[in-house]
Amino acid sequence: MLLNTSTISLRQAGASDWPAVEALLLVNKLPTEGAQAHLSTYLLATSNGEVVGCAGAEVYGQVALLRSVAVAPGLQKQGIGRLLVERLLLEARSRDIAALYLLTVTAPEYFAQYGFKRMKNEDTPQALKASAEFQGACPACAALMALTLREAPVADAALPVAVLGAGPVGLAAVAQLVERGLPFVALEAGGQVGANLLEYGHVQLFSPWQFNVDVAMARLLAPTGWTAPPAAELPQAGDVVERVLQPFAALPRVAPFVKLGARVLAVSREGFDKVKSAGRDQAAFLVRYEQHGEVHELRARAVIDATGTWNQPNPVGANGLHAIGEAQARDRIFYGIPDVAGALRSRYEGRRTLVVGAGHSAANALLVLADLAKQSPATRLAWAVRSPALQRVFGGGDADALPARGALGSSLRRLRDGGALEFFSGLRVTHIERMGSQLRVRGVDTKQQPVVIDGIDEIICATGQRPNLALSSELRLKLDPWLESTEALGPLIDPNLHSCGTVRPHGHRELAHPEPGFYTVGVKSYGRAPTFLMATGFEQARSVVAALAGDLSAADRVELVLPETGVCSSDPAGGEAAGGCCGPAPAAEPVAVAVAAPKRGCGPSSCAPAPQSAATRCCG
Numbered sequence: 001m002l003l004n005t006s007t008i009s010l011r012q013a014g015a016s017d018w019p020a021v022e023a024l025l026l027v028n029k030l031p032t033e034g035a036q037a038h039l040s041t042y043l044l045a046t047s048n049g050e051v052v053g054c055a056g057a058e059v060y061g062q063v064a065l066l067r068s069v070a071v072a073p074g075l076q077k078q079g080i081g082r083l084l085v086e087r088l089l090l091e092a093r094s095r096d097i098a099a100l101y102l103l104t105v106t107a108p109e110y111f112a113q114y115g116f117k118r119m120k121n122e123d124t125p126q127a128l129k130a131s132a133e134f135q136g137a138c139p140a141c142a143a144l145m146a147l148t149l150r151e152a153p154v155a156d157a158a159l160p161v162a163v164l165g166a167g168p169v170g171l172a173a174v175a176q177l178v179e180r181g182l183p184f185v186a187l188e189a190g191g192q193v194g195a196n197l198l199e200y201g202h203v204q205l206f207s208p209w210q211f212n213v214d215v216a217m218a219r220l221l222a223p224t225g226w227t228a229p230p231a232a233e234l235p236q237a238g239d240v241v242e243r244v245l246q247p248f249a250a251l252p253r254v255a256p257f258v259k260l261g262a263r264v265l266a267v268s269r270e271g272f273d274k275v276k277s278a279g280r281d282q283a284a285f286l287v288r289y290e291q292h293g294e295v296h297e298l299r300a301r302a303v304i305d306a307t308g309t310w311n312q313p314n315p316v317g318a319n320g321l322h323a324i325g326e327a328q329a330r331d332r333i334f335y336g337i338p339d340v341a342g343a344l345r346s347r348y349e350g351r352r353t354l355v356v357g358a359g360h361s362a363a364n365a366l367l368v369l370a371d372l373a374k375q376s377p378a379t380r381l382a383w384a385v386r387s388p389a390l391q392r393v394f395g396g397g398d399a400d401a402l403p404a405r406g407a408l409g410s411s412l413r414r415l416r417d418g419g420a421l422e423f424f425s426g427l428r429v430t431h432i433e434r435m436g437s438q439l440r441v442r443g444v445d446t447k448q449q450p451v452v453i454d455g456i457d458e459i460i461c462a463t464g465q466r467p468n469l470a471l472s473s474e475l476r477l478k479l480d481p482w483l484e485s486t487e488a489l490g491p492l493i494d495p496n497l498h499s500c501g502t503v504r505p506h507g508h509r510e511l512a513h514p515e516p517g518f519y520t521v522g523v524k525s526y527g528r529a530p531t532f533l534m535a536t537g538f539e540q541a542r543s544v545v546a547a548l549a550g551d552l553s554a555a556d557r558v559e560l561v562l563p564e565t566g567v568c569s570s571d572p573a574g575g576e577a578a579g580g581c582c583g584p585a586p587a588a589e590p591v592a593v594a595v596a597a598p599k600r601g602c603g604p605s606s607c608a609p610a611p612q613s614a615a616t617r618c619c620g
């Protein structure tokens, strides 16, 4: 029978599944001894509720025994075995299992595809000898095979860690690497560190200095006589570069290893394309980059991608694609937050500007335009949002633990309510046309009725950013299907399911990919999700570098309590009135998130706070 593997579901086995598992083992002539006792470690493949495949991973300390990989006879060779084995490998990696072993008579070639290698029987780890399979359930002729999941070969340990991007989070990773004495090379596409931040250097951040200075950077700067900026003051984005990133990057232990004007083109594994498995984990990473017009390659033992998303803005078009005509109107569209009060004042003064978007960047642009309109009354502003739900941008007001963030939303609400701008709610922009010297913007409202806005001089597109995934396309990544965030983060940050920007701190486990040694940190790890605080990135960097250094107890510790937004809601589509779902605290739970079965939505594995955060919380 042929089946579509997308109809196959994977789930963990429960005690009541034993008859089905036993039947699968017996029909495939695999041993059943000891299997029932380890049933909770079994993964099942089901089709229409029926168990059609199974695989178990009995854990013995640092190693695990893969056994009972079986697929219903009529459904073999259609990918079900692969689904099961790959998921178990992913889980084993996320649990930091050092190696997987197996015994097989029937399928050594099958497991060789996944990188398992034959071993001599005398190399069996002591811990495995207690298992039923090694106690005699398997015949003596069975082949012993092993797959190493965690091992830093001596040659690789001497290679540097490549840090992609020298913004605040990339440099936070650098600081951690310096402190741990690990060699590194940081590659920054811009001509100076913090180049993306400088593009909106004029924008005041809503998080005060205390959240914008990485503690490891501060520790390394302190001996130079550097003094930390006042913790409670609000910096502009450019201040962060000038007062922290630049002095840090100039330190003698840092400067020689930061390459500026070095644009990363692609990352791969030396000698491996994406398909090839055997020995892959031991191969060095190859980072290809361009500097001064020449292409170079850097060998690295691990890669931390902190390149951000700033250079890949979302379009004005509401469908995720550029609106028809958007590219042709490019000279009249600013993507991001223009310096309306400064360098770009003449572009907006006395003109009519449409701001598209419903995030903090849009709020920022509108408020500055409104100020300009007060000084120069011919200046007019219009605001278009795709969704009528404005809860996230209007924010938690006084309930926001970052007062400036709360105030930004409240000011925007007052601006809209006071009629200082034309407001187009629920507008999906589909077309942008040139009409003489001006633009016509066309779209539909929530009832599919056509909307036409004529007489627009300028558009500010503040619809967010998306990650550039091209540079890692040769790596094995697991991304959330719609956010393009690291997969395990998806359920924590999905804006469809909870509006709170308050995301539990997380670390190397949630950031890991099937490609060991490759991590995405910073705003890029959130993919297209809208809320990210620099401090979250600092914590990610700390945990990832600790894991690379082999210090798992530090890597698993959470050292951050983030400020709450005060806009927690499990009903983000609920319009402006929704909010305040912050219920009682769920019981403290371990910080590690199960990679096996991420659930979306507000449950203990999504927006539950870290155990030490005792403040308000969302979605309890």
Ligand SMILES: CC(=O)SCCNC(=O)CCNC(=O)[C@H](O)C(C)(C)COP(=O)(O)OP(=O)(O)OC[C@H]1O[C@@H](n2cnc3c(N)ncnc32)[C@H](O)[C@@H]1OP(=O)(O)O
Pocket (backbone or CB within 6 Å): 028, 030, 066, 067, 068, 069, 070, 071, 072, 075, 076, 077, 078, 079, 080, 081, 082, 083, 102, 103, 104, 105, 106, 107, 108, 109, 110
């Ligand atoms: C550690 C242990 O559990 S050892 C026990 C292994 N299990 C068994 O022998 C039970 C009988 N076999 C089965 O249940 C299944 O065939 C499994 C589990 C071996 C593989 O699962 P399937 O869903 O059938 O295979 P899947 O679709 O993932 O992979 C198919 C590919 O593997 C190959 N393959 C399948 N079984 C074997 C095998 N025994 N030896 C070598 N290659 C095999 C197929 O030829 C196919 O290759 P192709 O891509 O060139 O067409």
